[in-house]
Amino acid sequence: MDETTQQNHLKAYGITYWCLDKQYKASWLLNYRGGSFLLPDAPEIRKECQIRGVSFEVLSDSQANAILDEISSPSQNMETVVLEKAPKIAVYTPPGKQPWDDAVTMVLKYAEIPFTELYDEAVLSDQLLLYDWLHLHHEDFTGQYGKFYGMYRDAPWYIEQKRDAEALAKKLGYNKVSEEKLAVAKKIRDFVIGGGFMFAMCSATDSFDIALSAEGVDICEPMFDGDGSDASYQSKIDYSKTFAFKDFTLERRPERYEFSDIDMTEKRKIPFEQDYFTLMEFSAKWDVVPSMLCQNHTQLVKGFMGQTTSFERDLIKSNVLVLGECQLNGEARYIHGQKGKGMFTFYGGHDPEDYQHRVGDEPTVLDLHPNSPGFRLILNNVLFPAARKKKQKT
Secondary structure, three states: OOOOOOOOHHHHHHHHHHHHHOOOOEEEEEOOOOOEEEOOOOHHHHHHHHHHOOOOOOOOHHHHHHHHHHHHOOOOOOEEEEEOOOOOEEEEOOOOOOOOOOHHHHHHHHHOOOOEEEOHHHHHOOHHHHOOEEEEOOOOOOOOHHHOHHHHOOOHHHHHHHHHHHHHHHHOOOOOHHHHHHHHHHHHHHHHHOOOEEEEEOHHHHHHHHHHHOOOOOOOOHHHHOOOOOOOHHHHOOHHHOOOEOOOOEOOOOOOOOOEOOEOOOOOOOOHHHOEEEEOOOOOOOOHHHHHHOOOOOOEEEOOOOOOOOEOHHHEOOOOEEEEEOOOOOOEEEEEEEEOOEEEEEEOOOOOOOOOOOOOOOOOOHHHOOOOHHHHHHHHHHHHHHEOOOOOOO
16 A cells, blocks of 8 residues: 555555455554555455456465564554454435535545445434444534525525425424534434544534534524524533534624634635645554554645635644644644544545535546545545454553
């Protein structure tokens, strides 16, 4: 999985998932040649690699053992992680065609990793219990329809989405979309606390935390829910209920395409040609989870924009790990934390290979980006729940 020898990094994750799904043993060699995968030498695995265009090398038992010995050396920042089972994957996404595309859904399809799409009805009926890993689509859990009001309130797709959301909330027994979305966010919160893995990108990151923090508080203006917001609602925000963020200030103006000051999109002032972020280096033997999440063939990843592009460092809770940061301004691009028995990862930006994706733009063709470091980070998150859990040292 290093830079020079793997012709399709993204599909290599799909091969590893396919092997796990067929009950083959697999190991993830952290920090060894870009985070390589060690798989059994079976004819059908070779054939599948050839069909999918994934590069592989055949090793003798003695060669494989020599690599494992090298990795286990205390002097090497490497580790062997046994992958046990293919995680069951759910993608939270609304039914029907959206005027934007979801990077996670695209890369799962490209890597040929199976997943199930579900939405509010499934979440509220506790179907998340059937899955190990959940991705949150580009979503607004605050009931403000993505804050698209200022630019798109007369667009047919916006009017239709608002109507559909209101009808769904009513069908499910809620008076307002914001109340229904809060109920969904709380179910997802409980899924994580119970041991699930949650991955969110773009506006699903901050809007999720904001919704949880505003439980019992009306932060929606009349054009969103038909009545006025609570007076001085900012003072009623409860930061103890969030996963990742603290001390943020909500954006009151309904016409502004922003939820709060968590996002750095308008504050960052970084030229396109300098827009990169650096992956942090962790001890593979001691910090196994963050090491898995940062596996890549480069430490420098191209930046990309979104409604929520990146996170204000001062507004991230101290128990949340920053996995990737822009060194020009210190913003966090990629963060990870634990909640209860489960874990979550927030990844800023919309599409790692489309710098400034706009509503209505064509989806990225991943055949043109088979070695994308930005998309690799998504697939790290998909695969890491497969890892064997080590007993905690006491």
